[in-house]
Amino acid sequence: MRAIIEPPPEPGAPLAPLWKRLSWFAGLAVSGAAATAIVAYALRALLR
Amino acid sequence: MHFDALLLSRLQFAFTIAFHIIFPSFSIGLASFLAVLEGLWLATKNEAFKTLYLFWVKVFAISFGMGVVTGVVMSYEIGTNWSVYSAAAAPVIGPLLAFEVLTAFFLEASFLGVMLFGWRKVGPRLHFAASALVAFGTLVSAFWIISANSWMQHPTGYVRLASGALRATDWGQVIFSPTFPLRLTHMVLAAYLTTSLVVGAASAWRLLKDPDEEESCLALKMAIGMFAIVAPLQLLAGDASGKQVLQVQPAKLAAIEAFWDTKAGQAFHIAAWPDRAAAANRWELSIPKLGSLITAGDANATITGLKAFAPQDRPPVAVVFWAFRVMVGLGVAMIGLGFWGGFLAWRGNLPQARWFLRAAVAMGPAGFVAVVSGWIVAEVGRQPYVIYGVLRTADAVSPVSQGEVSVSLICFMAVYALIFSVGVLYILRLIDEGPRPAATAPPPTAMRPPGYALAAAPEEPAAPPRGPASRDSSGDAP
Numbered sequence: 001m002r003a004i005i006e007p008p009p010e011p012g013a014p015l016a017p018l019w020k021r022l023s024w025f026a027g028l029a030v031s032g033a034a035a036t037a038i039v040a041y042a043l044r045a046l047l048r
Numbered sequence: 049m050h051f052d053a054l055l056l057s058r059l060q061f062a063f064t065i066a067f068h069i070i071f072p073s074f075s076i077g078l079a080s081f082l083a084v085l086e087g088l089w090l091a092t093k094n095e096a097f098k099t100l101y102l103f104w105v106k107v108f109a110i111s112f113g114m115g116v117v118t119g120v121v122m123s124y125e126i127g128t129n130w131s132v133y134s135a136a137a138a139p140v141i142g143p144l145l146a147f148e149v150l151t152a153f154f155l156e157a158s159f160l161g162v163m164l165f166g167w168r169k170v171g172p173r174l175h176f177a178a179s180a181l182v183a184f185g186t187l188v189s190a191f192w193i194i195s196a197n198s199w200m201q202h203p204t205g206y207v208r209l210a211s212g213a214l215r216a217t218d219w220g221q222v223i224f225s226p227t228f229p230l231r232l233t234h235m236v237l238a239a240y241l242t243t244s245l246v247v248g249a250a251s252a253w254r255l256l257k258d259p260d261e262e263e264s265c266l267a268l269k270m271a272i273g274m275f276a277i278v279a280p281l282q283l284l285a286g287d288a289s290g291k292q293v294l295q296v297q298p299a300k301l302a303a304i305e306a307f308w309d310t311k312a313g314q315a316f317h318i319a320a321w322p323d324r325a326a327a328a329n330r331w332e333l334s335i336p337k338l339g340s341l342i343t344a345g346d347a348n349a350t351i352t353g354l355k356a357f358a359p360q361d362r363p364p365v366a367v368v369f370w371a372f373r374v375m376v377g378l379g380v381a382m383i384g385l386g387f388w389g390g391f392l393a394w395r396g397n398l399p400q401a402r403w404f405l406r407a408a409v410a411m412g413p414a415g416f417v418a419v420v421s422g423w424i425v426a427e428v429g430r431q432p433y434v435i436y437g438v439l440r441t442a443d444a445v446s447p448v449s450q451g452e453v454s455v456s457l458i459c460f461m462a463v464y465a466l467i468f469s470v471g472v473l474y475i476l477r478l479i480d481e482g483p484r485p486a487a488t489a490p491p492p493t494a495m496r497p498p499g500y501a502l503a504a505a506p507e508e509p510a511a512p513p514r515g516p517a518s519r520d521s522s523g524d525a526p
Contacts, residue, residue: 005105005106005164006164006165006166006168006169007168008168008172008175009167009168009171009172015171016169016171021169021174022170024162025162025166025169025174025178028158028169029158029159029178030158031161032159032161033154033157036153036154036157036158040149
């Protein structure tokens with residue numbers, strides 16, 4: 001079964017192009033912030 | 049003791065914050081430890097740092113999640129149980145907590161995803177940036193929370209309107225109130241100490257089982273290096289913080305030291321039984337003049353005693369007095385452990401020093417106990433005020449009934465007992481397994497449904513082929 005927490009790339013494994021890695025970086029960051037915002041607004045709506 | 053809504057609300061907040069503070073005080077230090085491990089792995093390519101990172105990041109993920117869950121509760125508690133406080137202080141405290149969400153929470157939430165799920169996707173350097181940003185986010189979170197708490201301990205830069213509500217007049221003075229820098233330093237050092245003691249205990253536990261485990265030996269040396277330096281620094285920061293308390297909260301300092309009378313050359317009470325009703329210590333074990341020397345830096349200094357304050361303005365004494373001694377006693381033990389470990393590391397026989405390893409394991413929870421004790425000193429010591437000198441705790445409570453608070457307190461106790469037990473047991477199981485290099489990790493198991501009772505069990509041997517031939521080979525088939 002694949003590990004949930006991702007380990008680093010194998011030594012010597014080729015890295016994806018920089019634009020692709022930056023896209024993942026920005027995409028995961030925005031997804032994390034969006035998930036926090038959704039939970040925050042859901043709780044706010046629940047309490048109103 | 050009468051359990052009215054006020055006392056129950058105070059117990060509820062004390063209960064929830066005591067559970068909560070355990071997790072941030074651990075995750076602040078652990079996030080920095082992870083960033084250091086990853087940075088060292090990138091710089092040296094020593095695989096032991098990577099193994100340690102992959103091991104401790106699991107513990108971090110669980111404790112971070114539990115910290116968020118136990119922390120969110122308190123925001124709502126302020127509204128439900130302390131609505132008078134909220135109404136009066138929200139214009140000042142509200143923005144500080146909002147800044148924490150907007151800066152720290154979002155920073156941590158954004159880059160925790162990269163940290164946990166994106167190493168192969170973003171590559172090593174961007175992943176290190178994410179780890180460093182999460183570590184920075186935990187410190188930013190501490191900054192805002194300690195800023196809010198410091199303002200409540202010694203409010204500055206505000207006015208009180210005729211309606212009783214408070215308004216900020218100078219945000220610089222609100223955020224950077226006079227006690228804030230030292231209190232932030234004290235808290236961050238406490239977090240680093242707590243984490244280094246846990247890392248040290250986990251590594252020592254593994255070395256007791258296997259003295260040749262390279263990763264645990266390395267982690268133990270790093271932990272010793274941290275608490276050998278940070279524990280003495282914490283003593284200095286705590287001493288400076290105590291001297292500040294003498295200036296801004298003399299009643300709290302008098303309670304910490306169980307000083308009842310105002311006099312020159314106060315004795316230091318090593319142990320005492322403070323009696324609030326009698327306004328005296330029933331018995332005490334003291335060193336003459338040392339109290340004035342420690343608290344004011346002058347053995348003949350005059351220190352204000354509790355009798356200088358009206359009885360209704362005095363904090364509870366015994367709990368503050370003893371919580372302070374637990375904190376300081378553990379701090380001294382941490383300094384001793386640091387020197388002992390440093391000496392053994394210098395001698396080069398750390399993994400074989402079984403008495404030290406046992407002591408390091410025993411000291412694992414000491415940071416948590418010291419942090420909770422320190423918070424008891426800070427929070428009980430500023431009673432009877434919730435905002436020192438401005439709003440009394442008794443006036444800050446919501447108009448809620450005793451029954452309502454009792455029910456919610458019982459619910460909290462039940463839910464927290466479940467979450468805390470499961471979380472801590474899982475972390476202890478992880479620690480017991482220890483860091484495992486990829487080469488010695490067990491092969492991946494087959495896809496099994498989550499929660500399957502044998503999910504972690506090794507693969508079964510291949511079943512023999514069905515059919516007449518297999519039956520024949522067994523010899524005793526029916």
